[in-house]
Amino acid sequence: xxxRRGLLAVLVVAASTVALAFLVLPxxxxxxxxxxxxxxxxxxxxVVKDALVVSLKTTAIAQVLILLFGTPLAxxxxxxxxxxxxxxxxxxxxxxxxxxxxxxxxxxxxxxRVGLLGSTLDTFxxxxxFTQTAVTLAVxxxxxxxxxxQAIAAFEAVxxxxxxxxxxLGAGPVRTFFRVNLPLARGGLAAGEALxxxxxxxxxxxxxxxxxxxxxxxxxxPLAIYEQFAIDFDSALAMGALLVxxxxxxxxxxxxxxxxxxxxxxxxxxxxxxx
Amino acid sequence: xxxxxxxxxxxxxxxxxxxxxEVERTVALVGPSGAGKSSVLRxxxxxxxxxxxxxxxxxxxxxxxxxxVFRTPDERRVGLVFQEYAxxxxxxxRANVAxxxxxxxxxxxxxxxxxxxxxxxxxxxxxxxxxxxALARALARNPGVLLLDEPxxxxxxxxxxxxxxxxxxxxxxFDLPTLVVTHDYEDAVALADTVGVIVHGALRQLGTxxxxxxxPNDPFVASFTGANLLRGHALGVDNxxxxxxxxxxxxxxxxxxxxxxxxxxxxxxxxSVGRIHADDSAMNLVRGEIASVVHIGNRVRVRIGPLTxxxxxxxxxxxxxxxxxxxxxxxxxxGTRLVPLSGAGVPTGSAAAGADLLAxxxxxxxxxxxxxxxx
Numbered sequence: 001x002x003x004r005r006g007l008l009a010v011l012v013v014a015a016s017t018v019a020l021a022f023l024v025l026p027x028x029x030x031x032x033x034x035x036x037x038x039x040x041x042x043x044x045x046x047v048v049k050d051a052l053v054v055s056l057k058t059t060a061i062a063q064v065l066i067l068l069f070g071t072p073l074a075x076x077x078x079x080x081x082x083x084x085x086x087x088x089x090x091x092x093x094x095x096x097x098x099x100x101x102x103x104x105x106x107x108x109x110x111x112x113r114v115g116l117l118g119s120t121l122d123t124f125x126x127x128x129x130f131t132q133t134a135v136t137l138a139v140x141x142x143x144x145x146x147x148x149x150q151a152i153a154a155f156e157a158v159x160x161x162x163x164x165x166x167x168x169l170g171a172g173p174v175r176t177f178f179r180v181n182l183p184l185a186r187g188g189l190a191a192g193e194a195l196x197x198x199x200x201x202x203x204x205x206x207x208x209x210x211x212x213x214x215x216x217x218x219x220x221x222p223l224a225i226y227e228q229f230a231i232d233f234d235s236a237l238a239m240g241a242l243l244v245x246x247x248x249x250x251x252x253x254x255x256x257x258x259x260x261x262x263x264x265x266x267x268x269x270x271x272x273x274x275x
Numbered sequence: 276x277x278x279x280x281x282x283x284x285x286x287x288x289x290x291x292x293x294x295x296x297e298v299e300r301t302v303a304l305v306g307p308s309g310a311g312k313s314s315v316l317r318x319x320x321x322x323x324x325x326x327x328x329x330x331x332x333x334x335x336x337x338x339x340x341x342x343x344v345f346r347t348p349d350e351r352r353v354g355l356v357f358q359e360y361a362x363x364x365x366x367x368x369r370a371n372v373a374x375x376x377x378x379x380x381x382x383x384x385x386x387x388x389x390x391x392x393x394x395x396x397x398x399x400x401x402x403x404x405x406x407x408x409a410l411a412r413a414l415a416r417n418p419g420v421l422l423l424d425e426p427x428x429x430x431x432x433x434x435x436x437x438x439x440x441x442x443x444x445x446x447x448x449f450d451l452p453t454l455v456v457t458h459d460y461e462d463a464v465a466l467a468d469t470v471g472v473i474v475h476g477a478l479r480q481l482g483t484x485x486x487x488x489x490x491p492n493d494p495f496v497a498s499f500t501g502a503n504l505l506r507g508h509a510l511g512v513d514n515x516x517x518x519x520x521x522x523x524x525x526x527x528x529x530x531x532x533x534x535x536x537x538x539x540x541x542x543x544x545x546x547s548v549g550r551i552h553a554d555d556s557a558m559n560l561v562r563g564e565i566a567s568v569v570h571i572g573n574r575v576r577v578r579i580g581p582l583t584x585x586x587x588x589x590x591x592x593x594x595x596x597x598x599x600x601x602x603x604x605x606x607x608x609x610g611t612r613l614v615p616l617s618g619a620g621v622p623t624g625s626a627a628a629g630a631d632l633l634a635x636x637x638x639x640x641x642x643x644x645x646x647x648x649x650x
Contacts (some may be wrong), residue, residue, distance in 0.1 A: 165361040167348035168320050169375040170416050179374070183365050 027244065034232070034241040042238045050216040051224035051239075052246070058132060058220065059200045062139035066147050066196055071189070073180065074151030089152070096145045103142055104209020111137070111210075134211035135218050139200040147189075147196035154188025155181060194255050201247050221246075276300070279420045279452045281319055283328025283338070287311055292325075292476035296454075298420070300445055303455040303467030304478075305499070311476040313358070317420045319454065320355045321348040332419045332452075354413030354451075354630075358425040360405045362397035368408050369393040369524050375415030383411040402430040403438045410445065418446035421446075421453040427462050439465055440615045442567065458462055462538060464613060465505050472496045489578045503546075505581050509613070516608050525580055527559035530542040533613035545610035546584035548577055549603050558605040565600045579604045 037049040042048045077089055080243045095103060110116045111128045121128065126136050158181055166176040182189075213227065221243045228236040282295040292311040296302065299314070304312050308498055317323035324345065330338040337351045338344060354375075362371050368389055373380045385388040385405040397405060406426065413421065425439065426442060427435050438619050443465060446453055463470045464484040469480040480492040487496060488503055507527070516528040519539055524573040527539060563580025568591070570576075575591040578585050582604045584597075596602060 109413075159361070161357050161359065161361040161364060164320075164322050164348070165355070165357060166374070167322070168351075168355040168416075169412065170349045170351055171374070172347075172349050180363065 006219075007259070008256045025226045025272045030237055030241050030244065034238045038234075038238045039241050039245070042235075045235075046240055047215055047224055047228070048242065049220050052242075054132065054135065054216070054218065055201060055220040055222075058099050058139055058247075059134040059197065062143060063141050063193065063197055063202050066125070066144045067193065070144050070148045070161055074148045074154050075177070077148075077153035078152045079181075082122040091098065092148050093145050095142055096149075098142075100142060100203070100205025101209055104138065107138060107141060107206060107210040128212070129210060130212045130218060132211075132217055135207050135220060138206040138210045142206050143196040143204055146179075147192040150192025150195065151185070151189050154185035157188065173181045189259075190255060194251055197254055198247065200250055201243075201250070203249035243246060276450060277333050277419055277452055279319070279330075279454070279643035280327070281315070281330045283318055283320055283325040283330065283340075285311075285314055285323060285328075287314060287373040287476060287538060290476045293310075294473070294476075294478055296446040296471065296478070296481070298452045298454050300469070301455065301467040302469045302471060302481075303457060304471045304473050305460050305463040306459055306473035308458055309497070309641060310473050312458075312473055315422055315473075316355060316424050316454065316456060319422060320353045320601065321346060321351050321353075346589040351416065351526075352419035353422055354416060354418030354420070355422045355425060356406070356409045356413050356424065359504060360397075360406060360409040361430055362408055362412070364397050367394050368400070371397065371408055372412045372415050375412045376417060377415075379415055387411040394425050401434070403434050403441075404507040406430070406438060406442075410520070414449070418451065421449060421451045423453065423455040425457055426466075427457065427459065436524070436615055441620060455546070460499060460502055461504075461614060465538070472499055473497075489576060490584045502562055503539075503541045503582050504545065505541070507537055507539050509533045509535060509537050519613070521561075521581065522535055523561075523563075525561050527561070527611060529613045530607040530609050531611070531613035535615070540612040540614055541582065541606050543583045543585035545577060546604050546606045548581060548584045548586050548590070548596065549596060550581065550607065551603070559608060559611060561604045562603070563601065565596055565598055565602055568596055568598055577602070622626060 002264045004123075021212065043052075073092070077085060077092070098106070108115060108129060109119065111134075112118055113122070113127065113129065122202055128137065160186065163179055166180045167173075202222055203220070204226070207218070207220060208223060214222040215224070219227070221239065225236050225239045225243065227240055276299060277607050279298040280296070281298075283293075285292040290311070290312050294315055296315075304315060306312055314323055316490050318325050318328075318338075325338070325340065327340050328338065332352065333605070334353075336342075337346045340513075362376065368375070369380060369384065372383055381390075385395055387410060389404065389407050391412065391469050392400065392404060392408070397408065398605050400408065406429075427439055429436055430622050438464060442471060446466060451466075455463065455613050457466075460470075468483065469481065470484055470487055472479045472487065474495055474605050480487060481495045482490075484504065487643075494563070505527075507521040510518040510520055512518070512532075513528070516530060517533050518526060518528055519533070519537060520526050521539065529539065561580055563582070566578040566580075570588070573588045575586050575588055575596070577586060577591065577596050594602070
């Protein structure tokens, strides 16, 4: 018995060590091969500068869109019970299991020049493929399910009695949403948003299919790294290190920003009814 | 005072809830869990939408299915206190109260003795404190009717007695039509002057506590509403037992501690009935005239002085119990519970606390006290 238990402990520790090492090693390898000086030097490279700007800009816009359109949808799916609700939830989650290349094809088939909405957009003089808007759409498409899924769970976790209490205390549905549902779901929304952000910043497949890889227009950092990889491995490595640092910093600040709780209010005006 | 009238039909998962009720003072609905009690409050508050019916506060119609009137909860002047209080965990006590209405916040914090907790968050409060915050918040909205869902069930037995006493006094002071639902008959009797027994979505009987104990409509009401509640004054401790002088002058003993004005709670099936004085010092004895004899199935409820006893049909026949005769009721000190009663504010001889009704013979029960009527 004692021997068996000892053996089990050894196995668990060994498996954990392998798993940890496997996750840490590639990232450690990048930073071991890239001196900090090189990392900063990359920022002066015009290709890297352009790619960083495109990445940040498209990801930021995509996140705003995800929050603005995804939050109401998640709230609706969490708070209403209706026929076909589970079908809708599955549809929302579907892009998660779609290979990014297929997602790119889908976007082309929908918004491309010969796509479903292509001619409609054309009459308004809009052409989406291979523009920066296409990058934003690709990022939003692949990243939004991560946020919406988490947001549904977060809204569902809010005690329905609290919502009912708000209503019986004279608050309408809008005030109840902003004073009760939203603040109480905040932690879950922040976690979902952080996930969507991380997925969006690393987006590659759908973007290259739908938006291409033009420096300064649609070439995001992951696309630039892929192109650089064919030319100079060390330089690609340095760009990779930069992406890791930028992602980590942004992820951390998003988490802090969205889960930030207002400090204890003592003045009644801070919670004054809006009516 | 305003009158809340509710008459509706709501389809629940396994049965239909049908209820017709008028609330002018304090009415308690009592029944086992799953009887549909909370749904009654949800319908009145506008949180549930019945298939048919009407809910109105005086001539202010909140719901009339026939007329397609449905006011949302925020358009009804209700103060609903949830079973678990439903305080907003992300707001301070002050913000919780102010959520219902800003004008009277300080006054309410003061009145409910929670001013010192104004900046605390609900998770930091005790059960009794949470209830006071929930009440203050409900009243901040200036409701026309107060609804309490199991107001005492979230509390542990230790704090429950004190909070019940407090709640009694508050309800009397509010001067609002109040509907309380509870699964605990003792709580119902302590808080309300009219009690309705609700089982499986149907109101079985509505009446004063005295009526329910002495003249139950059916066996369920009889078994559920059991307890006698006699009003008395604790005299001190004797031999480890609390000595209580009842209003009719008799002295009884209880194993429960108590002081001041107390309610003596005895279940009818714990009371034995005899014709002659059996000399047993361990027994509490109450002598009196037989005020009523009511047959329920194979059992008989006999009202002796202030007390109702339940005996078998056979022993009732053997003892030849009939109205106008005299008998001696006896019950053990161990089967005698004591509950605190608010001394001040409970007018003796009126229906206010319910307890007084029980302390009087059934025929003297003031009929107008049944302010909530069955329709």
